[in-house]
Amino acid sequence: MEFPSTRALAGLDLAVPPGVTGLVGANGAGKTTLISLMLGLLRPTGGAISVLGLDPTKNGPELRARIGYGPERNVLPEDLRAYDFVRHLAEVKGLPRDEARTRASDSLYLVGLGEERFRALGTMSTGQRQRVKLAQAIAADPALVVLDEPTDGLDPVQRDEMLNTIVDINRTFGIDVLLSSHVLEEVERICDHVVALEAGRLVAQGTMTELAGATGGVTVELVDISDVPGSIDQVEERLVATGASVRRIGPILELAGPSDDELFDAVTVAVADVGGRIRKLGARRRTLDDVFAADVVSVEYAGRAPSTNDERDR
Amino acid sequence: MSDVPLSPPGPSGINPGGAEIVARGFQRYDGPRSGVTGAISSVIWQSMRSTLGIGRPARHKVFPVIAVVIAYVPAIAFVGLAVLVGDLLDPTEVADYPGYYAFITAAIVLFAGLVAPEVLVGDRRNGMLALYLSTPLRRGTYLVAKTAAVGAALMLVTLGPPLLMLVGYTFESVGPSGFGAWIAVVGRIILSAFAVSAALTSISMAAASITDRRAFASIGVVLIALASPAVAGALVDGAGLSQNWRLVDVFSMPFELVYRVYGEPGNFPELSTFNVVVVNLAWTLGGLAVIVWRYSRLVISR
Numbered sequence: 046m047e048f049p050s051t052r053a054l055a056g057l058d059l060a061v062p063p064g065v066t067g068l069v070g071a072n073g074a075g076k077t078t079l080i081s082l083m084l085g086l087l088r089p090t091g092g093a094i095s096v097l098g099l100d101p102t103k104n105g106p107e108l109r110a111r112i113g114y115g116p117e118r119n120v121l122p123e124d125l126r127a128y129d130f131v132r133h134l135a136e137v138k139g140l141p142r143d144e145a146r147t148r149a150s151d152s153l154y155l156v157g158l159g160e161e162r163f164r165a166l167g168t169m170s171t172g173q174r175q176r177v178k179l180a181q182a183i184a185a186d187p188a189l190v191v192l193d194e195p196t197d198g199l200d201p202v203q204r205d206e207m208l209n210t211i212v213d214i215n216r217t218f219g220i221d222v223l224l225s226s227h228v229l230e231e232v233e234r235i236c237d238h239v240v241a242l243e244a245g246r247l248v249a250q251g252t253m254t255e256l257a258g259a260t261g262g263v264t265v266e267l268v269d270i271s272d273v274p275g276s277i278d279q280v281e282e283r284l285v286a287t288g289a290s291v292r293r294i295g296p297i298l299e300l301a302g303p304s305d306d307e308l309f310d311a312v313t314v315a316v317a318d319v320g321g322r323i324r325k326l327g328a329r330r331r332t333l334d335d336v337f338a339a340d341v342v343s344v345e346y347a348g349r350a351p352s353t354n355d356e357r358d359r
Numbered sequence: 360m361s362d363v364p365l366s367p368p369g370p371s372g373i374n375p376g377g378a379e380i381v382a383r384g385f386q387r388y389d390g391p392r393s394g395v396t397g398a399i400s401s402v403i404w405q406s407m408r409s410t411l412g413i414g415r416p417a418r419h420k421v422f423p424v425i426a427v428v429i430a431y432v433p434a435i436a437f438v439g440l441a442v443l444v445g446d447l448l449d450p451t452e453v454a455d456y457p458g459y460y461a462f463i464t465a466a467i468v469l470f471a472g473l474v475a476p477e478v479l480v481g482d483r484r485n486g487m488l489a490l491y492l493s494t495p496l497r498r499g500t501y502l503v504a505k506t507a508a509v510g511a512a513l514m515l516v517t518l519g520p521p522l523l524m525l526v527g528y529t530f531e532s533v534g535p536s537g538f539g540a541w542i543a544v545v546g547r548i549i550l551s552a553f554a555v556s557a558a559l560t561s562i563s564m565a566a567a568s569i570t571d572r573r574a575f576a577s578i579g580v581v582l583i584a585l586a587s588p589a590v591a592g593a594l595v596d597g598a599g600l601s602q603n604w605r606l607v608d609v610f611s612m613p614f615e616l617v618y619r620v621y622g623e624p625g626n627f628p629e630l631s632t633f634n635v636v637v638v639n640l641a642w643t644l645g646g647l648a649v650i651v652w653r654y655s656r657l658v659i660s661r
Contacts, residue, residue, distance in 0.1 A: 141390070
């Protein structure tokens with residue numbers, strides 16, 4: 046996609062399967078541009094795009110009737126009642142008037158605003174407005190819902206409720222969800238698939254289990270205690286002696302070996318022998334943060350020989 | 360009688376055969392969808408409701424009610440005159456159909472200055488435009504819907520009062536004589552209302568498309584209404600330029616066209632009807648061009 050001053054999503058080649066898909070990336074990564082292309086609001090300067098089997102550039106209105114969209118912007122018509130707002134947008138999406146009325150109420154009940162549905166939007170809290178945006182996105186029964194930062198401005202409890210509702214929409218009603226977010230933790234929590242963008246290019250895509258989750262091996266974080274000086278070094282030496290592959294990052298040891306059970310045993314034996322103390326012990330997991338961190342490092346060092354400082358920083 | 364057996368009464372004694380589940384909960388929908396046409400008609404309806412303050416707090420109803428009252432009170436008064444002293448006085452001598460607009464200019468300016476900014480600026484400021492463009496509507500169809508909504512709202516004050524007068528006069532037997540003449544007057548009333556509404560819709564929407572402040576757009580419309588006759592007067596009467604410079608009076612020309620629809624010379628008899636028609640078309644299309652140009656360049660924030 047060519048803009049006057051920049052080029053975004055160049056060489057992007059991705060296929061998004063059904064389910065809940067997370068579209069992740071920092072501000073300016075190209076998430077909004079991708080959503081606009083999917084909705085047919087921007088015309089790609091090159092390449093092709095197909096959503097729900099339709100070409101957004103040719104079948105924009107038909108496609109948008111089947112997509113629900115919850116924008117990031119939290120500004121809504123202040124005077125309008127939540128029910129009227131949702132009903133009207135359901136009608137604009139093509140539902141008959143009676144059906145739009147019923148579904149407006151049903152959608153607001155589903156997102157937990159049944160009792161509040163006749164309140165003016167201007168009197169609602171940020172959390173309630175986010176839920177109203179979700180209700181209007183699903184009211185016309187779309188095949189796909191695109192939600193742009195739906196947990197923005199929510200407290201932890203509200204965020205959990207919102208994420209649970211989004212999962213419910215997919216699991217119970219079979220509506221596919223594309224969740225655009227810069228909060229990697231919540232994407233990791235509810236998404237089946239991930240598309241990760243960084244500075245207008247694709248960083249990673251795949252199922253959540255491919256990109257994050259258990260990777261094999263064990264991570265142990267030790268406590269550097271004053272009455273056993275060098276305890277972490279000693280534990281590391283003993284673990285290396287067992288044949289385990291050990292990578293040390295400060296007080297954290299990442300271990301790889303033939304089986305996780307043997308590694309857990311080796312850790313407990315080594316720590317007990319030395320008289321050390323464990324702060325945290327568990328199976329190694331890769332997070333989306335790791336995916337991004339790995340990519341940023343690879344970009345940062347691409348094309349130049351690493352210096353001694355680079356190696357140390359790395 | 361049908362042989363279909365009735366369902367047995369439920370425990371409460373109520374026959375469940377005709378019962379309907381009202382609170383059914385969210386479920387999938389596979390019925391018909393109305394597409395772009397339905398989207399446009401829904402936006403028109405919602406915009407008109409919003410303009411008139413329907414479903415909104417009372418403060419949003421004040422100006423529409425004032426404008427409608429100003430527009431209809433003279434018509435009601437003239438009909439009342441026909442009822443009370445119709446035998447002594449021909450009310451059409453007091454106010455004929457094209458001349459009626461002179462009584463309601465304030466209402467029309469107020470409405471034009473209120474409606475278009477309400478309909479257009481609000482959507483840009485409160486995020487509705489971005490939401491509309493995520494539906495089957497495109498920028499073009501969105502503008503078609505909004506233009507129709509503004510035009511229809513203006514017709515409330517440009518079409519309703521003359522029609523009310525016609526109906527009142529007809530019942531009091533001071534209306535057009537003969538069915539053909541009556542139909543001709545109806546046609547002229549509709550054409551006149553359409554011409555005035557189209558021109559003012561275009562001008563007020565053009566003003567509303569330029570600024571993101573509702574108040575500025577409203578003031579802009581009122582300023583055009585006040586300034587353009589003054590400018591035209593200064594050019595023709597002050598500077599002694601050709602009478603055709605009257606045509607720059609963007610506000611008076613639609614009302615001048617109304618006189619020509621009725622075959623009357625109007626306030627500026629020195630202007631040819633052809634020129635009046637052309638300049639009205641030009642102002643209307645020019646205003647629409649400004650709106651289209653502005654919206655084609657508008658960056659929609661999501």
